Amino acid sequence: KVKKNRKKCTAQKNNDLQSILANICSEEQIEEISKLIAESNTKEELHNSLAKVYKKQATDFYKLLRPRYLRLKGLQESENTCTADEDKTMTTQKAEKVVYHDVLSVKLDELLDGKCNKDELALIREAVIDATTKQQLYIRMVKEFKKEKGCDIYNKIKPEYVSLHKLASEIIK
Structure with missing residues (x-):
C-alpha cells in the first residue's frame, strides 16, 4: 500500500x-x-x-x-x-485544494475575460497564491508579463485581490 x-x-x-x-x-x-x-x-x-x-x-x-x-x-x-494513514488525509486535503484551485482559476479567467491562455493563467494563479500584498502581485505580474501586459492583468484582478487572496490562502492550508 x-x-x-x-x-x-x-x-x-x-x-x-x-x-x-x-x-x-x-x-x-x-x-x-x-x-x-x-x-x-x-x-x-x-x-x-x-x-x-x-x-x-x-x-x-x-x-x-x-x-x-x-x-x-x-x-x-x-x-x-x-504512509497508509497519511494517504487518506493527503487525498482529502488534495481534493479540497483542487476544488479551491479550480475556483481560483475560474475566477481569474472570468476577471481576465478569457484573454489569457492556460499557461499564463497558471502563472497568474501562482502569483496570486504567492503574493501577500497587492504590491508583490503587481511586481510579479510586471516581471512575468512585461510592463504593459503585466499592468493590464494586474489592473483587472486588483479590485478582487482580497477575495482572490482569501481563496489562495485556502489552497495553501
Missing part, C-alpha cells in the same frame, strides 16, 4: 513538472529535473544543480521552476513520507 501511495505522489509531482516544462523539455530531462529538485534543499542549490547539468538552458528552466519550487519540493517531501 505504501509503495502504491508513493507512486501516486510521484505521479502528481511528475504531472506538475510536466505541465511546467512540457514545451521546453524532453521526458528524460523532466525526470532528471525531478531528481535535482528532490536532492536540493534550497532554490539556489537547485539552480546550481541545473547549471551543472544543463549549462545554458539552466536559467530558462530555473525561471519556470523558481516560483513553484516550494510546492514542487513539498510534493517531493510528501512522496518520501507517504
